[in-house]
Amino acid sequence: MHHVVVERWSRGASPLHARDARAKLLVLLAFLIAVSTTRPQSQGAFPAYAALLAVAIIAARLPAAALVRRAMLVLPFSATFALITWLGGDPLRALALGEKSFLSGLAALLLIATTPLPDLLRGLESFAVPRPLILVIQFIYRYLFVISEQAQHMRLAARSRGASFRASAGALGVLFARSWERAEGIYRAMLARGFDGRFPAFGAARFRPSDAAFLLLSALAPVAIRIAL
Amino acid sequence: MKVIDVRGLRYRYPDGTLALDGVDFDLEAGECVALFGANGSGKTTFVLHLNGLLSGEGSIEICGMPLKRETLPHIRARVGLVFQDSEEQLFMPTVLEDVAFGPRNLGVPAPEALARAAKTLEQVGIPASHQKAPYHLSSGEKRRAAIAGVLAMRPEILVLDEPTTSLDPPGRRDLIRLLAALPQAKILVTHDVDFASSLAARAVFFERGRIAAQGAVEEIARRFNWRSQPVESRDRR
Amino acid sequence: MHIPDGFLSTPVWAAFDAGAAPAVGILARRAQRDIEERSIPLMGVMGAFIFAAQMINFPVGPGTSGHLVGGTLLAIALGPSAAAIVMTAILAIQALVFQDGGILALGANVFNMAIVGVLAGYLPYRLLRNSAGIFLGGLASVLASAGFALAELSMSGIPFPPRILTVTLTFFFVGAILEGAITLAAVRAIGRLNPSWVRNTNQPAGRTLVVIGAAALILAVAGILVASTHPDGIEILAPAHSPAWLHAPLADYQAHGVESPYLRKAAAGVAGLILIYAACLAAGRSMRQRSARPAPCVSAGVNPDQHAPRSG
Ligand SMILES: Nc1ncnc2c1ncn2[C@@H]1O[C@H](COP(=O)(O)OP(=O)(O)O)[C@@H](O)[C@H]1O
Numbered sequence: 001m002h003h004v005v006v007e008r009w010s011r012g013a014s015p016l017h018a019r020d021a022r023a024k025l026l027v028l029l030a031f032l033i034a035v036s037t038t039r040p041q042s043q044g045a046f047p048a049y050a051a052l053l054a055v056a057i058i059a060a061r062l063p064a065a066a067l068v069r070r071a072m073l074v075l076p077f078s079a080t081f082a083l084i085t086w087l088g089g090d091p092l093r094a095l096a097l098g099e100k101s102f103l104s105g106l107a108a109l110l111l112i113a114t115t116p117l118p119d120l121l122r123g124l125e126s127f128a129v130p131r132p133l134i135l136v137i138q139f140i141y142r143y144l145f146v147i148s149e150q151a152q153h154m155r156l157a158a159r160s161r162g163a164s165f166r167a168s169a170g171a172l173g174v175l176f177a178r179s180w181e182r183a184e185g186i187y188r189a190m191l192a193r194g195f196d197g198r199f200p201a202f203g204a205a206r207f208r209p210s211d212a213a214f215l216l217l218s219a220l221a222p223v224a225i226r227i228a229l
Numbered sequence: 230m231k232v233i234d235v236r237g238l239r240y241r242y243p244d245g246t247l248a249l250d251g252v253d254f255d256l257e258a259g260e261c262v263a264l265f266g267a268n269g270s271g272k273t274t275f276v277l278h279l280n281g282l283l284s285g286e287g288s289i290e291i292c293g294m295p296l297k298r299e300t301l302p303h304i305r306a307r308v309g310l311v312f313q314d315s316e317e318q319l320f321m322p323t324v325l326e327d328v329a330f331g332p333r334n335l336g337v338p339a340p341e342a343l344a345r346a347a348k349t350l351e352q353v354g355i356p357a358s359h360q361k362a363p364y365h366l367s368s369g370e371k372r373r374a375a376i377a378g379v380l381a382m383r384p385e386i387l388v389l390d391e392p393t394t395s396l397d398p399p400g401r402r403d404l405i406r407l408l409a410a411l412p413q414a415k416i417l418v419t420h421d422v423d424f425a426s427s428l429a430a431r432a433v434f435f436e437r438g439r440i441a442a443q444g445a446v447e448e449i450a451r452r453f454n455w456r457s458q459p460v461e462s463r464d465r466r
Numbered sequence: 467m468h469i470p471d472g473f474l475s476t477p478v479w480a481a482f483d484a485g486a487a488p489a490v491g492i493l494a495r496r497a498q499r500d501i502e503e504r505s506i507p508l509m510g511v512m513g514a515f516i517f518a519a520q521m522i523n524f525p526v527g528p529g530t531s532g533h534l535v536g537g538t539l540l541a542i543a544l545g546p547s548a549a550a551i552v553m554t555a556i557l558a559i560q561a562l563v564f565q566d567g568g569i570l571a572l573g574a575n576v577f578n579m580a581i582v583g584v585l586a587g588y589l590p591y592r593l594l595r596n597s598a599g600i601f602l603g604g605l606a607s608v609l610a611s612a613g614f615a616l617a618e619l620s621m622s623g624i625p626f627p628p629r630i631l632t633v634t635l636t637f638f639f640v641g642a643i644l645e646g647a648i649t650l651a652a653v654r655a656i657g658r659l660n661p662s663w664v665r666n667t668n669q670p671a672g673r674t675l676v677v678i679g680a681a682a683l684i685l686a687v688a689g690i691l692v693a694s695t696h697p698d699g700i701e702i703l704a705p706a707h708s709p710a711w712l713h714a715p716l717a718d719y720q721a722h723g724v725e726s727p728y729l730r731k732a733a734a735g736v737a738g739l740i741l742i743y744a745a746c747l748a749a750g751r752s753m754r755q756r757s758a759r760p761a762p763c764v765s766a767g768v769n770p771d772q773h774a775p776r777s778g
Pocket residue numbers: 242243244246247248266267268269270271272273274275
């Protein structure tokens with residue numbers, strides 16, 4: 001499954017993996033904003049952005065082909081709208097649409113492929129993302145694959161009984177019931193270990209000078225490209 | 230010294246099911262007791278009472294402390310409950326944080342809780358699992374991690390609800406070895422008579438919300454014909 | 467429909483990020499207050515359920531099938547604030563982990579699906595409290611989300627020639643009907659297993675939510691209006707049979723194909739939306755303050771027993 005691959009990537013060791021999640025998040029934002037605000041006429045900027053990502057992929061010691069293949073999943077969607085725009089008589093904007101969405105997707109993938117989600121969430125939390133939201137994301141991610149496995153079984157069961165709208169609704173109902181009961185079991189397990197309504201925090205990692213240096217240099221690069229090209 | 234003393238415990242679920250109908254039970258420090266009984270006989274309902282997750286009529290004393298709202302935090306620190314479904318017990322993003330969850334709730338500062346968690350993971354034999362997501366552990370490792378999550382709270386009593394389900398034979402063997410080495414008083418809810426007899430001396434048999442009998446594990450197993458195979462054909466070690 | 471990065475123009479994504487962030491903050495606080503502490507694991511696991519539910523296909527006709535989107539079902543089971551937080555969390559995971567939807571576009575996607583989608587889906591259910599309400603909830607939820615997404619893309623200068631727009635809208639409408647039918651079937655199946663799961667009536671401050679929900683619907687309509695005042699969008703109203711249906715509007719588009727008028731229009735549109743939205747939030751807030759007083763609880767048009775907690 002996809003997440004297993006990305007999660008394995010995220011636990012790798014490289015200079016990019018070692019950087020603080022907050023630094024990487026800010027660099028990603030700088031990159032995305034630079035790409036987003038680039039005018040379609042500035043076609044020279046896009047290869048430069050791509051080169052930046054290539055450097056990052058090499059620095060992260062990630063399998064480039066697999067990474068690019070994953071990022072290309074956005075292309076069917078972009079291609080549809082690019083086609084509309086192109087037929088609309090604006091081929092340059094159409095091209096930029098494809099370039100921007102692919103580069104942005106690849107950059108986002110690079111973040112999650114070099115940062116384990118728990119670290120990323122802790123980073124988001126220090127950017128004042130509401131804590132309940134962070135915790136819900138954490139729980140969804142934790143149980144996503146447990147419940148997906150159940151859904152897979154139920155899908156098979158529903159199919160073996162002959163696919164019908166009713167059978168699918170029944171399967172959905174059972175999946176809902178199991179999920180609800182699981183949530184109650186989790187809550188019970190939390191109480192049993194002294195949960196008093198407030199989630200314990202474990203504190204964020206230390207933001208080191210090397211993280212600051214990385215942030216400064218890497219955030220400047222896309223901005224420079226945006227301005228210069 | 231008695232660490233658990235239960236008198237006349239009755240509990241009815243909101244839907245009307247009478248799950249416990251007058252249970253008297255005690256446990257000595259360091260003792261290990263097996264709980265047998267058919268599915269639905271009330272074993273799980275009973276152990277949920279031991280750290281106040283359910284509260285019925287009757288009295289419960291843990292280490293001489295009556296179970297009340299005020300004593301609840303102390304009692305939850307003393308009675309470690311390991312649930313049947315480890316997936317539900319391991320809810321934090323990484324194994325290390327999960328094991329540190331209990332100590333953090335007891336007020337142990339984060340660095341110390343994490344250090345304690347690391348030590349406990351070593352104790353249960355999965356030292357390399359720290360940064361792993363619980364989802365990626367094998368079922369034997371999950372069970373150990375769940376036990377570690379409880380042990381890290383340094384309880385005096387360990388309660389395990391059907392701990393051998395979904396374990397393969399090596400996992401089961403390792404679990405016996407781990408539990409045998411732990412000094413805590415233990416309650417093992419199980420259908421696995423061999424597992425019980427290798428750890429516990431006494432067994433308690435539940436029937437329709439009551440304790441129908443108690444005695445030596447082998448004797449209770451024989452009396453209620455509680456082995457999955459006849460004794461003669463079993464391959465004894 | 468999760469909008470990727472690269473599609474929305476800067477004023478559009480920036481405005482929606484700026485608008486969605488405080489909204490999520492308010493909803494997070496509400497969700498935490500409305501349902502007690504067990505809410506976090508419950509919200510998380512139900513979010514995982516919505517994710518997984520997409521694997522269960524609902525066959526409709528030969529070779530086609532749909533699946534649950536889930537905003538309305540979540541709102542019925544958890545209440546609208548919690549449902550909005552869960553949908554936001556799902557969208558964040560989809561953007562961060564699966565690159566499904568953009569990061570800069572997250573505000574817009576959250577706005578469309580987690581805020582407008584959930585509230586628009588909850589309103590008909592809340593008002594009617596019957597099967598029709600559930601079906602209409604599913605329908606309204608998808609229509610409102612899609613309408614907003616379309617408006618945002620359109621404001622960002624992606625041209626929608628009438629024929630394509632017609633096809634897209636038809637598509638959305640079919641999807642909306644399907645969501646209504648799936649939501650209804652799912653709620654019935656769940657209710658058979660345990661009625662209390664989908665009869666969550668003891669949520670406080672119902673009137674506020676009705677107001678905010680109504681605001682969401684108004685917003686959706688406003689979004690569609692903004693889209694249709696767009697030079698391309700207005701072509702929907704014109705007959706689409708002209709043989710040169712593709713060329714005419716596009717030639718026009720080429721002629722004034724400069725970015726700045728678009729930007730101005732988009733900025734104005736978004737500013738209008740945000741204003742309406744802020745007004746709705748403020749109205750919701752004052753309603754809440756008023757309803758907190760021990761005042762008469764029957765107001766015109768609202769059935770009083772909808773506010774009475776049915777179960778303790
Ligand atoms: N949440 C619940 N609501 C209602 N009845 C329950 C609930 N949990 C268990 N029961 C019922 O209580 C009785 C005892 O169940 P339980 O303690 O789980 O038994 P055991 O663990 O021995 O299999 C059974 O009849 C069971 O159906």
